[in-house]
Amino acid sequence: MKSTLENFAFVMILSLFPIYASGQSTADMVDVVEPYARASLPGISISVAFMALKNNSGERRTLVAAESPVADTVEIHNHVMSNGMMKMRKVAGIDLNADDTRLLRPGGFHVMLIGLKQILKHGESFPLELIYRDGSRDRVKVPVVDMNRSERFE
Amino acid sequence: MKNNRFIFIGIIAVVALSVGILASLLANRQVDKRQGITSIGGDFTLQSSHGPVTLSKELRGKVVPLYFGFASCPDVCPTSLNILATALRQLSEEEQRQTQPVFVSVDPERDDIEKLNLYADTFYPGMLGLTADLETIKEVAWRYRAIYKKVPLEDSAMGYTIDHSSIIYVIGRDGVIQSLAQHGTTPAEVTAKIKAALSNT
Ligand SMILES: [Cu+2]
Numbered sequence A: 001m002k003s004t005l006e007n008f009a010f011v012m013i014l015s016l017f018p019i020y021a022s023g024q025s026t027a028d029m030v031d032v033v034e035p036y037a038r039a040s041l042p043g044i045s046i047s048v049a050f051m052a053l054k055n056n057s058g059e060r061r062t063l064v065a066a067e068s069p070v071a072d073t074v075e076i077h078n079h080v081m082s083n084g085m086m087k088m089r090k091v092a093g094i095d096l097n098a099d100d101t102r103l104l105r106p107g108g109f110h111v112m113l114i115g116l117k118q119i120l121k122h123g124e125s126f127p128l129e130l131i132y133r134d135g136s137r138d139r140v141k142v143p144v145v146d147m148n149r150s151e152r153f154e
Numbered sequence B: 001m002k003n004n005r006f007i008f009i010g011i012i013a014v015v016a017l018s019v020g021i022l023a024s025l026l027a028n029r030q031v032d033k034r035q036g037i038t039s040i041g042g043d044f045t046l047q048s049s050h051g052p053v054t055l056s057k058e059l060r061g062k063v064v065p066l067y068f069g070f071a072s073c074p075d076v077c078p079t080s081l082n083i084l085a086t087a088l089r090q091l092s093e094e095e096q097r098q099t100q101p102v103f104v105s106v107d108p109e110r111d112d113i114e115k116l117n118l119y120a121d122t123f124y125p126g127m128l129g130l131t132a133d134l135e136t137i138k139e140v141a142w143r144y145r146a147i148y149k150k151v152p153l154e155d156s157a158m159g160y161t162i163d164h165s166s167i168i169y170v171i172g173r174d175g176v177i178q179s180l181a182q183h184g185t186t187p188a189e190v191t192a193k194i195k196a197a198l199s200n201t
Helices: A004-014 B002-028 B076-089 B093-096 B111-124 B132-144 B187-200
Strands: A030-038 A045-053 A061-067 A071-081 A085-090 A094-096 A101-104 A110-116 A127-132 A137-145 B043-049 B053-054 B064-069 B102-105 B127-129 B147-154 B158-163 B167-173 B179-182
Touching: A004 B043, A030 A127, A045 A094, A045 A137, A085 B147, A094 A101, A101 B076, A110 B064, B043 B127, B043 B132, B064 B076, B076 B111, B076 B167, B102 B111, B102 B132, B111 B127, B111 B179, B167 B187, B179 B187
Parallel strands: A030 A137, B064 B102, B102 B127
Antiparallel strands: A030 A045, A045 A101, A045 A110, A061 A094, A061 A127, A071 A085, A071 A110, A085 B158, A127 A137, B043 B053, B064 B167, B147 B158, B167 B179
């Protein structure tokens, strides 16, 4: 664990490089790959964010929470298909073993944005903070994508 | 505590039984090329922002791809509706004119018809967003074997969610279901099913 000041300096230096601005996470050795959120739908105050989490830290990490200024509450959810029904549930966390890559994808794990404070528009982006069990945080920039324009069917 | 367990086991039994019945219905259904799947489905009247919509009246003569879901469903419903919309855009203009996609909300408590109209239209211009009172929805869903269950999420700011089956029903011009596209389907598969229904009568 780095001290807050060290973390701050680290982030400040890295923010000078475009890789950070493009949504690549650098702190804490968990790469957040290709994060995106769905543009909000009219009258609907929730949305969802997807990404791949690549654990390069060499040790087990657990994503337990998330925060964002665009939503009242951010939760980590999963979907399971059982008895012919898709069931969405809040989960306590997503375990990332050393060198694991976990996919947060439609129909499975996702970051749930509840009580949106603003409309999420295609082409814009917003900050999202991923919080791990050890208290460390990753701040990522999440681009907003309109499903009509690009949906990845997987 | 013990009571709760019995109730829990009871619920499991009922769900297992329903799934069994559903599975056998789907397995044994007689798919007559002209008749379609007659063992499930049927006529319905639901509410839209422009008034009531009856399958055998306003929608007669059109192929109706229909999906049961709810608007605050963050992932599964938008994914399915987007697959449907993508499938519809693969059709010719004439084919699109003869097709009327419908989204039915099983969550009338959260989804009023004005909101549903806007919601459905976002995915595909002209897609209808329909709902009704809880009793009517329950009855229609039962006939279509669309299963759903309101589940409180005590640990979540969502309050509650609705577990639900995720199936696109392709209803023929005569109101009879022609085919089903199960959860995980692709736009190409849905396009093919709509085209088949369009060319059938
Ligand atoms: Cu969710």
